[in-house]
Amino acid sequence: MIRTIFTVFSKEVLDNFRDRRTLASALLMGPLFGPLLFAFVINLSIERSLSDVEKTLELPVLGVEYAPTLIDYLKSRNLKIIAAPEDREAAVASVKSGLHDVVIIIPRGYGEQMANGIPAKVELVSDRANTAADRDARRVRNVLYAYNQELAAIRLSARGVSPLVLRPLNIDDIDVSTASGRSGILLGMMSYFFIFAMLMGGMYLAIDTTAGERERGSLEPLLALPVTRDRLILGKIIATCLFMALSLMLSLISFFFALKFMPLQELGMTPNFGPRVVVAAFFLLAPFILLGASVMTLVASFTKSYKEAQTWLSVVLLAPTLPILIVSLLTLRPRLEFMFVPSLSQHLLLIDMVKNEPVNVLHVVISVTSTLLLGGLLTWLCARLYRREGLLG
Amino acid sequence: MIRVDGLHKSFGSVRAVRGISFEAPDGRVTGLLGPNGAGKSTTLRILYTVMKPDAGSASIDGHDVVKSSLDARRCTGTLPHGAGLYPHLTARENIAYFASLCGIERSNIEERVENIVDLLEIKDFADRRTKGFSQGQRTKVALARALVHDPQNVILDEPSNGLDVMATRSLRELILKLKDAGRCVLFSSHVMQEVAALCDDIVIIADGRVAIDDTAEGIREQTGCDDLEDAFVAAIHRVSPE
Numbered sequence: 001m002i003r004t005i006f007t008v009f010s011k012e013v014l015d016n017f018r019d020r021r022t023l024a025s026a027l028l029m030g031p032l033f034g035p036l037l038f039a040f041v042i043n044l045s046i047e048r049s050l051s052d053v054e055k056t057l058e059l060p061v062l063g064v065e066y067a068p069t070l071i072d073y074l075k076s077r078n079l080k081i082i083a084a085p086e087d088r089e090a091a092v093a094s095v096k097s098g099l100h101d102v103v104i105i106i107p108r109g110y111g112e113q114m115a116n117g118i119p120a121k122v123e124l125v126s127d128r129a130n131t132a133a134d135r136d137a138r139r140v141r142n143v144l145y146a147y148n149q150e151l152a153a154i155r156l157s158a159r160g161v162s163p164l165v166l167r168p169l170n171i172d173d174i175d176v177s178t179a180s181g182r183s184g185i186l187l188g189m190m191s192y193f194f195i196f197a198m199l200m201g202g203m204y205l206a207i208d209t210t211a212g213e214r215e216r217g218s219l220e221p222l223l224a225l226p227v228t229r230d231r232l233i234l235g236k237i238i239a240t241c242l243f244m245a246l247s248l249m250l251s252l253i254s255f256f257f258a259l260k261f262m263p264l265q266e267l268g269m270t271p272n273f274g275p276r277v278v279v280a281a282f283f284l285l286a287p288f289i290l291l292g293a294s295v296m297t298l299v300a301s302f303t304k305s306y307k308e309a310q311t312w313l314s315v316v317l318l319a320p321t322l323p324i325l326i327v328s329l330l331t332l333r334p335r336l337e338f339m340f341v342p343s344l345s346q347h348l349l350l351i352d353m354v355k356n357e358p359v360n361v362l363h364v365v366i367s368v369t370s371t372l373l374l375g376g377l378l379t380w381l382c383a384r385l386y387r388r389e390g391l392l393g
Numbered sequence: 394m395i396r397v398d399g400l401h402k403s404f405g406s407v408r409a410v411r412g413i414s415f416e417a418p419d420g421r422v423t424g425l426l427g428p429n430g431a432g433k434s435t436t437l438r439i440l441y442t443v444m445k446p447d448a449g450s451a452s453i454d455g456h457d458v459v460k461s462s463l464d465a466r467r468c469t470g471t472l473p474h475g476a477g478l479y480p481h482l483t484a485r486e487n488i489a490y491f492a493s494l495c496g497i498e499r500s501n502i503e504e505r506v507e508n509i510v511d512l513l514e515i516k517d518f519a520d521r522r523t524k525g526f527s528q529g530q531r532t533k534v535a536l537a538r539a540l541v542h543d544p545q546n547v548i549l550d551e552p553s554n555g556l557d558v559m560a561t562r563s564l565r566e567l568i569l570k571l572k573d574a575g576r577c578v579l580f581s582s583h584v585m586q587e588v589a590a591l592c593d594d595i596v597i598i599a600d601g602r603v604a605i606d607d608t609a610e611g612i613r614e615q616t617g618c619d620d621l622e623d624a625f626v627a628a629i630h631r632v633s634p635e
Contacts, residue, residue, distance in 0.1 A: 007493040011482070018481035018522075217477025221535065224441040224471035225494045226463055226542075389444050 004227055008235025009242075012205060016243060022204040026243055030197025031251035035258035038190060042262050057136055060084035062091050063106035067114075070106070070122075070147060077143045088123075095125045101133035102126045102140050117155070190354075191347040194251055194285055195320045199292050201247025202240040203313055206296035209236040210386075211309040214393050223392075233297070233386045237379055240293040248285060252278050272356035280353060285346050287368045290375030297382045304393060323347075339366035342374060394419050394577050395440065395546055399449035402435050409435040411601040412449070417579040417594070419545070422572050424592035425581040428629065432601040433581040434474055437550045440579070441471040453546050467495075470544035474551050476535040480524035484515060484534045487523060488541050495542035509537045513567065529560030536567070547571055549580035553587055565591055589621045599629040 017023060055078075062084035064071055071081060084103055085091045091103045105123035113120035122144065126137030153163035204212075213219035222232065256278050259271060299316055303309040320343035327344060334348040345367035352359050385391070395417040402410040410432040417423035425433045438444040440451055442462040450457060456464040478487050485506055492502045510519045515533050518526070523534060532552060540547065549568075553561050568591055571578050582588050588595055589609055597604040597612070605612055605628040609621060618624040 004494060004496075007490070011479075011490050014486075015479055015481050216480075217473075217475045218479060220438075220441075220443055220473035221471060221476045221491075221538065222494075223443045224466060224469070224473065225491060226467035226496065227494050228463065392438075392443060 001231060004231040005235040005238065008232055009239045012208075012236055012239035013242060016205060016239070019204075026201045026204055027247055027250060030193075030200040030247050031254045034190065034193030034197055034251055035254045038193065038255075039258055039262055042264065056080050057139060058082050059102065059104060059140060060091070060094075060100050061104045061106065062088070063108070063110070066106045066108060066110040067122075073147050073150075074104075074143060077146075079140065079143065092125055095127055095133075098127075098130070098133070101130070102137040104140065104144075190255060191285075191350040192321055192324055193255075194248060194281070194350075195288060195292075195343055195346070196317060197251035198244045198248045198285065198289060199296065199313075199317050199320075202244035202289075202293050203296060203310075203317075205236065205240040205243055206293060207300045207306055207309040207313065209233065209240070209297050210301040210391065211303050211306050214391075215306050220392065229386045230383045233383050234379075237290075237293050237297055237382065240297065241289050244289045244293060245286065248289070249282060252282055271354050273354060277353050281350055284349055284353070284364070284367070287371040287375065288342060288346055291342055291371055291378065292375075294375055294378035294382050298378055298385065301382065301385055301391065319343075334360075334363065336363070336366070339363045340370045342371045345371065395423075395451070395453050395548075395579055397436065397440070397449075397451045400436060400439060400446045400451060401448040402432075402439060402444065402446050409601055410439075410446075413598065413601070413603055414449075415596045415603060415606050417546075417577050419577045420572060420575045421593040422568055422578045422580070422591050423594045423596065424588035425579065425596050425598060426585065426588045426625065427581075427583065427598035427604075429583060431598045433583075433598055434550055436598070437548055437579075437581055438473075441469060441473070441548055442466055443473075467542075468544055469546045469548060470539040470542070472532075472535055472539045472547075472549045472552055474554070476532075476539075478523040478526070478531055478534055478538075481522060483522050484519045484526075484530075484537075485510065487534055488538050491538045492541040497542060505541055505543075509541050512540075512570075513537045514563065528555040529557060532556060532560065532564070536564075540571075544576075546577045547579070549578070551581055551583070553582065553584065561587075585622050585625050597625060597628045599632045602632050604628040604632045 016026075057079050059074065059079045059081055060083065061071065061074070061081050064081060075081060084105075085094050088105055091100075091105055094100045095103055103125045105125065107121055107123070110120045110122070124137070124141060124144065126133065126141075128134050128137070149166070152166060156163050156165065210219075213222060223229065256273060256275070259273050264271060296313055296316055299312050300309040303312055323341050323344035324347045327338065327348070332338070334352065338348055339345040345363070349359060349364060349367060397416070398414050400410050400413045401408075413432065413436055415423070425436065427433050435444065439446050440453065440458060442458050442465055445459055450459070452458060453465040454468045456462075456468070458465045478484075479490070482490065488506045488509060489502050492505050493499070497505055510516055513533050513536060515530070515537060518530055523531065526534070532555075536549075536552070552564055556564060565587075568578055568580070572593075580591075592609070594606070594608055595612060596606045605615060607615060612624050612628065613619060613621065616624040616627040618627055
């Protein structure tokens with residue numbers, strides 16, 4: 001019994017390792033695609049959030065000569081004053097056309113109004129419908145508000161009134177998220193990458209077990225051998241599991257290294273993804289391997305050809321995202337009953353680990369056993385279906 | 394020895410096999426002859442146990458193909474129609490894989506494979522991966538694979554399909570070798586000449602039924618036709634007159 005299963009297993013492994021192209025897609029696509037996409041998204045968001053504070057913003061100002069103090073203040077806030085269009089109409093037109101994101105117009109009467117203590121008019125031209133431009137406009141607006149506050153405080157002090165009069169409320173915004181916690185939100189998507197890589201790793205073999213063998217014409221000779229079909233399919237599913245495990249391992253390792261090169265600290269995130277977590281994540285996700293292998297084999301066994309199987313299996317690739325997506329959209333906290341849902345339970349537990357939060361042992365036990373049980377059940381179903389005549393196509 | 398008794402098999406409303414009986418004794422070559430769609434492949438598929446009959450029974454060396462299918466398969470070598478190989482394995486590895494699945498002792502596998510490679514004269518390409526093999530080379534390897542566990546009974550479904558003259562010739566020689574070794578050889582074909590040249594017994598099948606079961610000589614006598622092809626046509630018309 002064991003020997004037959006091992007014979008099938010080792011043949012499938014050898015066969016798969018020799019097929020360079022499918023091997024590359026199985027073992028490289030998943031592990032590389034995930035971290036690369038992830039690095040791309042993270043870098044993009046870091047660049048966007050950093051640009052607000054660090055980058056010098058070029059600001060066209062019309063009427064620089066009327067407000068030298070204001071101009072000095074703007075310069076001190078990392079704004080570079082550049083030449084503006086010659087008059088008000090031209091300035092408005094330049095923002096409308098998108099030439100400038102924001103323009104400040106200081107009218108001629110500014111100095112006089114300021115000296116007389118009446119609100120001095122300053123115009124800020126921006127296009128609020130243009131979200132990208134609005135970010136810069138908001139920055140300039142905030143600088144103007146700050147200047148406004150500062151002047152008001154100075155004027156009140158000059159009249160012997162405490163500037164605190166202007167602050168009846170003292171709003172203190174307390175953020176309880178830890179640096180690791182914040183990373184959980186972004187890193188939440190990585191659990192799906194692992195499941196994706198896992199499934200990709202075994203997809204070819206899962207198809208080959210039925211549709212592939214049939215299309216090649218090797219299924220009938222195989223079934224005509226003095227071997228029970230249970231052993232054949234077990235050997236094949238175990239080989240599928242091996243490649244899924246390899247793919248999972250590779251993607252965990254590639255994530256481990258990829259995270260080192262991502263400037264996550266700048267986003268205020270310190271993901272807990274050291275070697276220990278990598279190993280723990282492997283064992284946490286491993287029960288999903290059997291389930292994935294049997295689902296893919298099961299789906300492929302109903303298809304008529306290799307092509308058709310690939311089409312259907314790409315749907316299977318997306319299926320594990322559904323529970324993750326629903327829970328993320330509804331922002332639900334981990335609950336006991338979620339641990340019975342494969343892919344979701346792994347996702348929630350992995351997030352807890354990455355967030356460096358205590359992991360509920362009972363949750364882990366339920367996740368592991370329920371996923372394994374379901375995988376075992378589906379494997380049994382695969383074996384049952386492997387016995388039917390319709391398998392020959 | 395293969396015994397078939399009143400087999401029936403339908404696929405939906407199509408009655409592919411309706412009451413086929415015959416015997417294929419040891420030391421003789423039995424040909425299953427019939428037009429396309431006559432039920433030859435279905436009959437053979439029931440014999441090599443990938444399908445179950447709706448009614449009737451069949452046995453190989455006394456092992457019922459339904460009740461003790463594992464034993465029946467153990468004493469049978471099978472070449473299904475259009476048998477395919479594993480393209481990333483060499484011819485030798487393809488054969489060794491089947492040898493191992495047949496339960497041959499690990500220490501004996503190499504020797505067995507060597508013997509069968511010699512017997513089928515495939516040494517020249519035995520260590521090449523089978524991807525890109527010609528139809529003739531592929532059939533030979535598939536045959537070697539089927540014969541590696543030294544089965545008493547050999548079932549071949551349209552083995553000469555797509556083979557050129559030389560390959561057909563060596564296939565014929567092999568079948569005769571098996572016969573001389575006392576094996577029971579059952580093969581199907583839709584080519585009259587091939588069957589006439591090789592077979593001791595001919596079972597002509599049409600419309601899922603046995604039209605005639607006799608030696609070549611007997612068939613000529615029964616139908617009153619000197620030419621075997623005419624005899625074939627005459628026999629088929631007996632079961633399906635239109």
